[in-house]
Amino acid sequence: MSLYPELKGFYHLRETIGSGGFAKVKLAYHALSGEKVAIKIMDKKTLGAELPRVTTEIAAMKELCHQHICKLFQVIETETKFFLVLEYCPEGELFDYIVSKDRLDESEAQIFFRQIVAAVAYIHDCGFAHRDLKPENLLLDEDQNIKLIDFGLCAKPKGGMESLLTTLCGSPAYAAPELISGKQYLGSEVDQWSMGVLLYALLCGFLPFDDESITQLYKKIKTGSYKFPEWLSDGSKELISQLLQIDPKKRIPIAELLKHPWLTKNVNVPIEWKSKYKKSLDDDCITELAVHYGKTRSQMEEEILQWKYDYQTATYFLLLEKKMKGKPVRLLCRHPARN
Numbered sequence: 001m002s003l004y005p006e007l008k009g010f011y012h013l014r015e016t017i018g019s020g021g022f023a024k025v026k027l028a029y030h031a032l033s034g035e036k037v038a039i040k041i042m043d044k045k046t047l048g049a050e051l052p053r054v055t056t057e058i059a060a061m062k063e064l065c066h067q068h069i070c071k072l073f074q075v076i077e078t079e080t081k082f083f084l085v086l087e088y089c090p091e092g093e094l095f096d097y098i099v100s101k102d103r104l105d106e107s108e109a110q111i112f113f114r115q116i117v118a119a120v121a122y123i124h125d126c127g128f129a130h131r132d133l134k135p136e137n138l139l140l141d142e143d144q145n146i147k148l149i150d151f152g153l154c155a156k157p158k159g160g161m162e163s164l165l166t167t168l169c170g171s172p173a174y175a176a177p178e179l180i181s182g183k184q185y186l187g188s189e190v191d192q193w194s195m196g197v198l199l200y201a202l203l204c205g206f207l208p209f210d211d212e213s214i215t216q217l218y219k220k221i222k223t224g225s226y227k228f229p230e231w232l233s234d235g236s237k238e239l240i241s242q243l244l245q246i247d248p249k250k251r252i253p254i255a256e257l258l259k260h261p262w263l264t265k266n267v268n269v270p271i272e273w274k275s276k277y278k279k280s281l282d283d284d285c286i287t288e289l290a291v292h293y294g295k296t297r298s299q300m301e302e303e304i305l306q307w308k309y310d311y312q313t314a315t316y317f318l319l320l321e322k323k324m325k326g327k328p329v330r331l332l333c334r335h336p337a338r339n
């Protein structure tokens with residue numbers, strides 16, 4: 001008897017590949033396309049007070065469609081559980097990658113950081129602040145491209161990115177001074193600070209602010225007391241210090257960041273931060289879906305455009321993934337679905 005009857009016939013479940021707080025993440029195969037996916041499984045009872053984080057994450061991920069953000073394919077909600085069907089990132093956490101290499105050299109750190117800045121520029125442009133940027137929430141796909149995850153703490157301020165937030169959240173070592181002082185803050189500015197901590201961690205292999213005692217840690221953050229190891233170049237030190245500014249108004253804005261010399265050297269083009277996904281539907285994918293479900297193309301388009309995040313939405317996105325990877329845009333069985 002299958003433990004998750006809701007997935008039967010749609011996904012072939014494999015081993016647990018990780019756990020994130022209140023969730024278990026399992027590898028699975030999407031039956032129709034044969035593509036690998038990660039299914040984040042949460043039990044509503046265990047979630048308890050954390051339940052709003054799931055609705056926050058689902059709402060945010062439905063609006064975010066970007067090459068450096070982990071894609072949400074389907075949401076299954078039952079009486080007792082949530083299942084989020086997500087893009088699989090076989091190379092796991094950037095955190096583990098940094099640890100395995102001790103620290104990254106400048107050219108590798110630059111490639112990753114360009115992708116991180118692109119993802120953050122995109123979510124800010126969509127009106128979201130992530131608020132929990134850290135290497136554990138940055139995964140790597142099979143081509144070692146960055147995929148941002150865990151939007152459970154993100155905020156979409158009602159009055160737009162200029163309006164202030166107050167919730168104390170995120171991980172202390174990455175939290176901005178204004179956030180830990182309990183002041184009101186701008187989501188975009190705390191994300192800028194976290195990116196400064198991230199860049200430091202990429203290049204050094206340890207954190208700029210660290211201490212066993214949380215009060216000592218907070219004191220170091222509020223006074224901006226951190227040191228640069230001797231191996232850092234002047235360019236990287238300059239960029240880190242422009243992000244780790246105690247006064248949020250002095251932090252380099254994301255628009256400047258996109259063309260910062262340290263990020264554009266050797267590549268000489270500003271960071272392409274906009275989504276590479278087209279707004280319009282892909283014809284090949286719609287055709288393949290229509291053939292499979294025995295519907296006309298216009299019927300199929302109408303259904304997909306409702307973005308119900310059901311199995312059809314997942315199948316559309318996974319056909320698109322296959323196309324973007326140069327694989328044939330084909331489902332595993334082409335006869336009209338027998339019900």
Ligand SMILES: CN(C)C[C@H]1CC[C@H](N2C(=O)NCc3cnc4ccc(-c5cc(Cl)c(O)c(Cl)c5)cc4c32)CC1
Pocket residue numbers: 017018019020021023025038040070086087088089090091092093136137139148149150151152
């Ligand atoms: C903060 N950390 C501890 C959390 C861990 C959770 C397991 C992760 N993971 C692996 O452990 N192995 C491989 C692996 C492969 N593909 C994944 C795809 C999506 C997600 C994912 C996406 C979202 Cl949006 C989300 O909210 C969560 Cl929790 C997970 C995790 C994957 C994954 C790594 C980070």
